[in-house]
Amino acid sequence: MKNVDDLIESAAELAARGLSKGEIADELNVSRETASWLVERSDATTQPSDRPQNGAASPSGPQDIHVDWSAIGRDSKRMGAIAEAMADMLAKHGEDVDLTIGIEKAGGPIATLVARELETDLGTYTPAKHQWEEGDIDELGGTFSRNFAGIRDRECYIVDDTITSGTTMRETIEAIRAEGGEPLACVVLADKQGVEELEGVPVYSLLQVISVGKEE
């Protein structure tokens, strides 16, 4: 996936398959605001001349970045190298931790490799948004898989691929605390918020997205 035209086309295809805007946002790894904009744009661009000409979002579009890390994700050796770098950031944090929690879905495979590097137990958290039927997201919470390690009042690290709004990471921190655990640090491949901490927990990222454009 190379530019905004590809994203608009993908959003149109997903919408045609009946996916909600929330599901399209999840599929394309963009915010819900961006997913809405992409779908609206695909409806509006029946005339080719309406399309952005250079692959850049028009000024009226949302300020968002699509992070395509599939060149890493499709190769276990590259994933291992990236996980080693992420584990190194956590190790430099300097805490002695024996539990790593991955956020499903994309955070799971990364956390597996990070946990292996750090020689910790591995747990996974599935956020509330993956439990939902449209409309009842507020009623359903996230879950920790029983197939992996439990929190058992332990300190832990959290691993995911991206932070977009920070909602998923915040939810995971709160869910771990509700189970009696305490997250000591989070690590992601790409942090689109450029935050230093969330809910009092330090956030580390290999890539931090910093907007340098003019304020609208």
Ligand SMILES: O=P(O)(O)OC[C@H]1O[C@H](OP(=O)(O)OP(=O)(O)O)[C@H](O)[C@@H]1O
């Ligand atoms: O900061 P936020 O706005 O909450 O967004 C970040 C989350 O969105 C993505 O999950 P997504 O459900 O899109 O994909 P995944 O299930 O493949 O991980 C990503 O993996 C993060 O978990």
